Amino acid sequence: MRIDPGFQGGPVQGRKVGRPVQGSSSASRAQSDSSSESESVVSSEAATLVSSLHDIPDVRPEVIEEVRRRLSRGEFLSRDAAEKTAEAILADLASFIGR
Numbered sequence: 001m002r003i004d005p006g007f008q009g010g011p012v013q014g015r016k017v018g019r020p021v022q023g024s025s026s027a028s029r030a031q032s033d034s035s036s037e038s039e040s041v042v043s044s045e046a047a048t049l050v051s052s053l054h055d056i057p058d059v060r061p062e063v064i065e066e067v068r069r070r071l072s073r074g075e076f077l078s079r080d081a082a083e084k085t086a087e088a089i090l091a092d093l094a095s096f097i098g099r
Contacts, residue, residue: 070076076085 075081
C-alpha cells in the first residue's frame with residue numbers, strides 16, 4: 001500500500017454527513033453537544049495521525065543494500081553494534097512517546 005504524501009484530508013467517500021438532530025429538551029441538547037465534542041476529539045486525533053504519516057521516511061534501497069552487505073560480513077555481530085542498536089531503538093521509542 002502506498003500513502004499519498006500530498007493528502008491534505010477530506011471526507012471519506014460513502015460516509016453520510018448530516019447535521020445533529022435538534023431536540024427541545026436541555027438533556028437532548030446536552031447529549032448533542034457531548035456527541036459533537038466527541039466527534040471533534042476523534043476528528044482531531046485522526047488529523048494528527050494522518051499528519052504524522054507524512055513523517056515516515058521513504059524506503060531507501062541503497063541503505064537496505066548496504067545493510068545487507070554489512071550483515072553478510074558479520075559487522076553487526078559485536079557487543080558495540082548491539083549496544084548502538086539498543087540505544088537507537090530506545091531513542092526512537094522515547095521520541096515516539098514524547099519524552
